[in-house]
Amino acid sequence: MLRAQPDRLAELAVRADARELQWADGLPLLEADGRLAWGPVRNPLLFLGLDGDAPRFSALPPSPPPTVAFGLLAQLETEDAPKFACALSLANWHGRHGHCSVCGQPTELVRGGWSRRCPACGGEHFPRSDPVVIMLAEHDGRLLLGRQPHYPPARFSALAGFVEPGETIEAAVAREFKEEAGIDVADVRYIASQPWPFPSSLMIGCRAEALSDRLTIDFTELDDARWFTRGEVAAAVSGDPGAPFLPPPRYAIARTLLEHWLAA
């Protein structure tokens, strides 16, 4: 594996076809056409892999990323989404892991940016990717959607929460529905997944059958949660101005889940 070979990485970095990802305000920079912006190699700390045969690197951005920066995803070309998520997740992780969690000493970036090593205690630390369940529940043909406090007005979307140590995906879905909406679910099914680099999650999209439609909403987590009919969800997803809610944006897996439900 190239990451484990610093000499090979150094050779790749000086090749004529090597490029380095550009950053602005703590986020990967996009060209006007929605593609990631690449420039000459100056500080190739992160090895982002080969694009065909061409080496792709990144510096670490000097400024931390904004905590909520989803807007850029609306412009991003789908083809570049994995590299965008990879670079931003890694940068977020390095930004918060300059010290060894075991002994507290400063760590060194190694393996082309895919790990950090502690010269003091020898500990090695790898980037994290936090599994999150994001999920729809259906009851009698209607779909449960909720509002998080930070959503724009009228937006409803899938409920979500971190998978905790000791849980299966299915157990996490059941616990989150119980905690946030007070409902029991059965028949949890996986639909699709998406990396979400704010700061470094793996979104695991699921659907389930609710055993009842009686909600007990946890208002410390959600502003609101409601059942919507197929017609209401279809109106929202199609952009109908008379729809009873605004759907999640196109780049979010929650939107994919709604479209999957409508198509089923």
Place this chain on the structure above:
Amino acid sequence: MLRAQPDRLAELAVRADARELQWADGLPLLEADGRLAWGPVRNPLLFLGLDGDAPRFSALPPSPPPTVAFGLLAQLETEDAPKFACALSLANWHGRHGHCSVCGQPTELVRGGWSRRCPACGGEHFPRSDPVVIMLAEHDGRLLLGRQPHYPPARFSALAGFVEPGETIEAAVAREFKEEAGIDVADVRYIASQPWPFPSSLMIGCRAEALSDRLTIDFTELDDARWFTRGEVAAAVSGDPGAPFLPPPRYAIARTLLEHWLAA
């Protein structure tokens, strides 16, 4: 949420029905019947939740867990597996996170052991759970299984690898098959998941269709990889002494994946 209420946790810890998980040699202790061993509350650092109405706590084990300690899972009652995985994952994480990764200062255990806070910089750190894909590939009715160097003799099992930042589950499955066995796959499907507390993974079980059966094995990762017929897999799973390989143990999700494939 109880974890965020230290006063409530303190009340729960002194209740007559409160119990504390027992540890031995860095691992949760099991009773002869395979159930987790519980004793009086002495050092309730980790809040493991309510068992019915009864509070369940744990100390942090004084010794670090052995790196490979799967054997105990063969004795563990299935019903207690989630709590075993939860307690051991949390203990593993605390054992390697006594310092703040942002600034290096010692951190404090808070929220009933579900996070650590840095008094120096204010950073808060949450337990990690690393998503890992574990997967079967089928080609022309045969199944691809591999041997990792640390396996007992004759054992073959599903290939596996960490989901990397920026990847979907499906992309991770495709990359791992390509890297470890040199095959391209299509039609990746999720089957089941399992928490794996060595040290703190979420195993995401999948299957896929291989586009060719021509293998290019990465011998730095695997000792061997081979295609097995349905009859060979069935013989191995049923314990037939004439089977061409030993299957993964009953408590591992790899075994579940084999049984799922045989049943399909």
